[in-house]
Amino acid sequence: MKLRSLLTFTLTLTLGLCAVSAQEQVALQLDLPKPLFVGTPRPIKMANLEVFSHKRPDFMVPAGTVLLSAGKEVTSSDEFPVIGELGFVTDGDKTGMDGSFLEIGPGTQWVQIDLGASSPLAAIVVWHFHSQARVYHDFIVQVSDDKTFKTGVTTLYNTDDDNSSALGAGKDVNYIESNMGRIVDAKGTKARYVRLYSNGNTSNELNHYCEVEVFGTPAK
Amino acid sequence: MSPVWQRWLPLALIACFALGLRVWDLDRRPMHADEANQAVKAGQLLAGQGYTFDPADHHGPTLYYAVLPVAWLRGEHTLAQLSETTVRLVPAIAGTVAVLLLYFLALPLGHRPALLAAAFFTLSPPAVYYSRYFIQESLLLAFALGALFSGMQWWRSGRLGWALAAGVCAGLMQATKASAPLFVLAALAGLAVARPLPPAPAQIRRHLIFSLLMAVFVAGLFYSSFGTHFAGLGAAWDTYTTFGTRLAAGLTGHEKPWWYYFSLFGWRQEGGVITHQLGISLLALSGLVVALFSTKRTLLRGAAGFTVVLVLILSFASYKTPWHVIHLGPGLAILAAGALGAVPERWTQAGNLMAFVVLFTLSSQVKLTSFQRPADERNPYAYVHTSPDILKIRPLADASDGPVRVISEEVWPLPWYWRGLNNVGYWNTVPDDCDGTLVIASAGLAGQVEAKLKGRYTSSFVGLRPGFTLVVFKRQP
Numbered sequence: 001m002k003l004r005s006l007l008t009f010t011l012t013l014t015l016g017l018c019a020v021s022a023q024e025q026v027a028l029q030l031d032l033p034k035p036l037f038v039g040t041p042r043p044i045k046m047a048n049l050e051v052f053s054h055k056r057p058d059f060m061v062p063a064g065t066v067l068l069s070a071g072k073e074v075t076s077s078d079e080f081p082v083i084g085e086l087g088f089v090t091d092g093d094k095t096g097m098d099g100s101f102l103e104i105g106p107g108t109q110w111v112q113i114d115l116g117a118s119s120p121l122a123a124i125v126v127w128h129f130h131s132q133a134r135v136y137h138d139f140i141v142q143v144s145d146d147k148t149f150k151t152g153v154t155t156l157y158n159t160d161d162d163n164s165s166a167l168g169a170g171k172d173v174n175y176i177e178s179n180m181g182r183i184v185d186a187k188g189t190k191a192r193y194v195r196l197y198s199n200g201n202t203s204n205e206l207n208h209y210c211e212v213e214v215f216g217t218p219a220k
Numbered sequence: 221m222s223p224v225w226q227r228w229l230p231l232a233l234i235a236c237f238a239l240g241l242r243v244w245d246l247d248r249r250p251m252h253a254d255e256a257n258q259a260v261k262a263g264q265l266l267a268g269q270g271y272t273f274d275p276a277d278h279h280g281p282t283l284y285y286a287v288l289p290v291a292w293l294r295g296e297h298t299l300a301q302l303s304e305t306t307v308r309l310v311p312a313i314a315g316t317v318a319v320l321l322l323y324f325l326a327l328p329l330g331h332r333p334a335l336l337a338a339a340f341f342t343l344s345p346p347a348v349y350y351s352r353y354f355i356q357e358s359l360l361l362a363f364a365l366g367a368l369f370s371g372m373q374w375w376r377s378g379r380l381g382w383a384l385a386a387g388v389c390a391g392l393m394q395a396t397k398a399s400a401p402l403f404v405l406a407a408l409a410g411l412a413v414a415r416p417l418p419p420a421p422a423q424i425r426r427h428l429i430f431s432l433l434m435a436v437f438v439a440g441l442f443y444s445s446f447g448t449h450f451a452g453l454g455a456a457w458d459t460y461t462t463f464g465t466r467l468a469a470g471l472t473g474h475e476k477p478w479w480y481y482f483s484l485f486g487w488r489q490e491g492g493v494i495t496h497q498l499g500i501s502l503l504a505l506s507g508l509v510v511a512l513f514s515t516k517r518t519l520l521r522g523a524a525g526f527t528v529v530l531v532l533i534l535s536f537a538s539y540k541t542p543w544h545v546i547h548l549g550p551g552l553a554i555l556a557a558g559a560l561g562a563v564p565e566r567w568t569q570a571g572n573l574m575a576f577v578v579l580f581t582l583s584s585q586v587k588l589t590s591f592q593r594p595a596d597e598r599n600p601y602a603y604v605h606t607s608p609d610i611l612k613i614r615p616l617a618d619a620s621d622g623p624v625r626v627i628s629e630e631v632w633p634l635p636w637y638w639r640g641l642n643n644v645g646y647w648n649t650v651p652d653d654c655d656g657t658l659v660i661a662s663a664g665l666a667g668q669v670e671a672k673l674k675g676r677y678t679s680s681f682v683g684l685r686p687g688f689t690l691v692v693f694k695r696q697p
Contacts, residue, residue, distance in 0.1 A: 083492035098492055133663075135681045135689060161680060174681055176689075202683025204596055205608045 027058035061122035069214035078104035094211035106205035108165040112195040117219035121186035129208040138165040138199035143191035238319040238342040242312035242351040247304035249594040255354040256633030262287040263299030273452040275459040281442040300640025311358040315351025321365035337557035343582035344549040349601040363392040378420035387431035391438025398459040406530040413525025476540040493598040499578035507555030520558040527551030607683035622657030659693040666691035
């Protein structure tokens with residue numbers, strides 16, 4: 001009888017915890033810009049390239065997750081952007097129209113967002129450039145509490161399969177840019193700085209950012 | 221300093237600068253599909269495989285034959301040896317010769333305005349860009365300026381030699397591009413507007429007949445592949461019927477609004493990149509006004525008539541490509557120089573400042589369009605240009621020791637980058653057997669290709685052109 005009660009109690013507790021846990025997960029709500037494409041990118045179904053779709057499953061984040069990056073300071077490997085300003089990365093304007101995107105130099109370049117405090121991160125969403133079907137090479141997302149990214153670096157996404165950017169080879173899928181942006185799972189990693197790399201794209205040698213949004217739980 | 225030095229040293233400096241701008245770092249920009257296609261034809265001619273004129277999709281023969289002496293001088297004798305620099309030296313040299321010819325053509329305005337006209341054209345953004353581009357335009361322009369200069373000399377001196385020289389240049393124009401008659405029309409319009417003194421020659425009709433015969437002979441020589449392919453003569457005529465049919469059906473693929481060329485000489489902002497030619501355009505407009513109200517400036521009126529009629533013809537035709545703007549450059553340069561030449565002496569300083577400002581803005585635009593963003597789709601001269609990504613292609617094939625397959629609706633400029641390789645095959649549709657050590661498929665066909673691949677492959681992506689992506693499959697051991 002005691003054993004049965006114990007089992008019942010354990011089961012109830014587990015179900016209860018699961019229920020609470022499920023309640024804590026909510027779909028990430030994104031404010032998507034209007035599509036700038038005429039038509040849809042040709043569907044490519046490859047091992048290394050994601051199938052393009054106008055729909056994607058909800059991305060679940062813990063309840064209480066908020067946008068942490070709005071208006072936060074942005075630095076870059078290219079201190080003098082070719083077009084736009086570094087502030088465009090976190091200014092909330094992701095339309096992709098002229099005057100709303102950042103263009104930085106050729107080759108491997110990065111932009112870095114300082115969230116102001118180390119927080120558990122849920123998702124990082126990036127819109128590189130979405131007025132044309134193109135793939136950005138060696139797209140890498142790293143987070144750290146070290147401003148210089150020399151210690152405590154966690155790589156969340158990496159498409160550099162041949163390690164041409166010398167940050168380690170990655171196996172994540174390439175994707176065609178669209179107005180839907182790319183959601184990178186931050187898996188609750190705690191960090192203050194978010195750094196995004198790219199190495200040109202299939203249209204030109206330059207690197208672009210319309211917007212980057214970092215979601216997480218505010219530091220207490 | 222002696223007057224000779226004062227006269228020739230500035231011109232020599234301008235010519236050297238023009239050549240430097242046109243040859244510097246010639247192989248940096250990836251090959252455009254049209255350049256690649258023509259370079260392969262030139263390479264086949266160089267390798268002794270001959271040349272026959274194709275009226276369907278190609279222009280005249282001079283460009284290919286002009287590659288030969290340059291390639292020989294650089295020690296290149298096969299398609300595999302032929303380089304981007306070698307083929308692009310041809311338009312670069314022609315573009316420099318055009319600068320010199322423009323100086324001599326503008327001399328009736330005076331030495332200083334002629335130098336200014338040459339300087340303006342030296343720094344004309346489309347002239348620099350398309351003089352570094354392996355297509356026919358700068359060659360056609362040089363021959364057209366040669367014909368105009370020779371014609372002008374004949375008109376003044378009455379010497380048969382100049383009439384024959386004009387005929388040779390006209391023949392070379394026709395052998396370069398079928399659009400040559402448009403320039404003759406524009407030149408006649410310029411002549412009508414210029415109203416020069418009667419010509420010096422006593423035997424005008426005889427000279428004109430000799431000139432025409434010379435033009436026909438020279439053009440015939442090239443179109444018949446120097447007497448080895450007489451069917452080329454008929455094919456040269458077929459160009460007009462073929463193009464006329466496509467033009468009437470609106471099938472050229474280059475249809476644009478009437479104001480397209482005006483936009484290239486005005487102000488454009490695309491994707492944050494600003495390109496303009498406002499300075500030279502405003503100055504040329506001033507020159508046009510001077511030409512209209514001056515009865516003395518014959519050359520200025522002629523340049524105005526030639527340029528306006530050419531603009532009208534090009535704008536009226538629905539077929540428009542940006543490289544045609546190179547032909548408007550000399551007229552605008554002469555008109556701009558004429559405007560500054562008309563500035564009263566007491567405002568000389570202001571005129572000098574204006575010339576400096578225009579030259580400065582032109583040079584900044586040359587830097588942007590020819591050197592900083594030569595293949596950027598926001599550059600109005602980089603027309604449907606190949607992505608720099610394509611430069612990754614050759615090392616991939618070099619590292620491949622087995623068959624290489626390209627399965628794509630569009631393949632150029634890949635055959636140029638893989639010239640000299642014997643293990644490459646091209647398919648427009650998906651074949652039954654897709655396997656190879658390296659398989660390149662267009663994004664549209666990649667799914668079907670992958671379904672037919674046997675064995676283990678990795679895939680990566682290379683841009684052929686903005687918006688056109690290739691999928692690269694590499695077979696794994």
